[in-house]
Amino acid sequence: ALNTQPEVGLARLLGAVVRETLMQGGAACLPRFPHAGLSAAFVDPALARLRALGAELRTGCRVAGLAIEDGRVVSLRLPDAPLRLGPGESVVLAVPPWVAGDMLPGLSVPDAFEAIVNIHFRLAAPPGPAGFVGLIGGTVEWVFVKEGHVSVTISAANRLADRPADVLAATAWPEVRAALDLPADLAEMPPWRVVREKRATFAATAEQERRRPGPRVGLANLALAGDWTATGLPATIEGAIRSGRRAAQTILSS
Template sequence: MTRRLIVVGGGLAGITAALTAADAGAHVTLLEGRPRLGGATFSFRRDGRWLDNGQHVFLRCCTEYRRLLDRIGSTDKTVLQDRLDVPVLTPWGTTGRLKRTALPSPLHLSAALSRYPFLTLAGRARVGVAALALKRLDLDDPRLDETTFGAWLDRFGVTERERAAMWDLVGVATLNLTAEHASLAMAAKVFRTGLLDTNDGADIGWSRVPLQELHGDAAQRALEDTKAEVRLRARVSALDTLPGGGFTVTADGATLDADAVVLAVPHEDAARLLPAGALILDGRPTDPTALAGLGASPIVNLHVLYDRPVFREEFAAGLASPVQWVFDRSANLGLERGRYLAVSLSAADDEIDRTNHELRERYLPALERLLPATRAARVEEFVVTKERTATFRAAPGTGRLRPYARTAVPGLALAGAWTATGWPATMESAVRSGLAAAQVALPSLDLDPGRVLPTTTPGAFPERTTTP
């Protein structure tokens, strides 16, 4: 009889684990507590329009996430820049542009830096020296997780202004923390993989359709095509090990048996569901309550509908403005006359508890300063989406709180953007964690992961991991 894998959690991590295992021949049941797949990437209907819970972008270096898009038939629903090109807007009207050339790294950004109006000559030199030092860091050195990126930048005399104009511009959106709070290990990973190791790693991609269509709905079709069973509204309340091996999983009062389980839920939920003795951190069995140390960092998105065109770019970053990034999502809504802008605010500790009215009072004037055309436009709608626990908080010391996929219980694997993938909590991290979990779980089903995965999937086992 085919042995059963239960995947708990239908975000990108669970979707990837389930699809990979099903492709390897496993009998898969995916249990998701909500009425849809896609996890932290979803859309909702409002006045007949689909809005995303938050703007999501990916980079060309997100190779496994892009492979997942291919697998679920969604690549043609996304756009990926030929070459990184980021307009940077200011309230005083000066616009900069971070645009790469085809030259090899790090020369691919030298022309953009030499023209970038927000750095002095000395500032450019400091950015260059720090970038070269970043390129030399050993990403597997655990000491990188003992200090903040900000403290490390200070060693190069990088000023507040330079930090804002260069490092935070990219870092805050990818790490969901400012340099002042983010672990150097995570920042080094982002800048190395995105901007320094290759010349095209940071080319930016985004969805042309609502996230629900891009991920959750497409993945559900792909899973059902493999004959995997997807159960929605199936919130798992207990995960128990059986004396002779195997598991029982309780979801909404019903009990299911499984030969292997992938637990692909956020770390707070994993801490509640992990069986005693299962979690290994730093090579030692650890009480799951330790996962609370990963904390949470919020993201807020403002969805602003104007009655007329207000923006010529598809997106832009803001400097010296509370607006961090703004995206024109009009095409997603099929708008002809009006414009829908999504303002994405990462590391949003200061915004998460503000009322919609307060956010409106703060951000509509800020948008007027960055995008003068909005001054004459009428705001037809102002919607706020808040994700209080958008990602874990990638502060120093969190590296040792991120477990590998393998647990102390044979057949039980962990997945989630928060596990030890070496990446910050991104879609890429979620997908990589799903692959690692499939590698751990498949042998318990007498299936060979080598049929669908490379021999070593980073993040699966500590002894076989080097930073991908």
């Protein structure tokens, strides 16, 4: 849950996860996983909902900065021309912490991060029904079975920063075979791809926790959102959703 080595991870954040799952009973501990990826599970439905509500969506359009006057955001700096805000319009700034720090000088944001490594193995046939399994005692921590491929996740992966991709794949595949009890004809490693997210989450330490801001940043029409803000949870999808709700409440109550 913390994506941080246990020796330095903040117990309070782990405790929040335990209180909201294990201590709530079985109904709160049902694992959920996407069959076809996170985009199909979260992004596509969200975009469809926004379009249905009449929202204008601009992709590939980086916001380079904010223009601020009299304690309010008055425009967004876009590549082609500034986008001016009307008197009743507000901004939910949902960007990575290092981007938020550049846009809002003086804002305290997490500045230490942990990586996540994902390795995808392509298979000619599914090795079994869709699902996932957790592993201990090896390099791989989670194995996800999907249609046509198997994916593995390795958390707190800064320690593997210098490990070559082919070495990572060769290390993971025997663990995958053992975990899924794959037949002998799959002894040879199938086609693979290693994806490293170098700044996947903030490091869930006491020092970084103190750097997490709340949704309010002293601007009347702006609220922060992101799993790195002060949600009471580590950097998780649940924390991101909570931050979005708090940002919306902040805007609506201002």
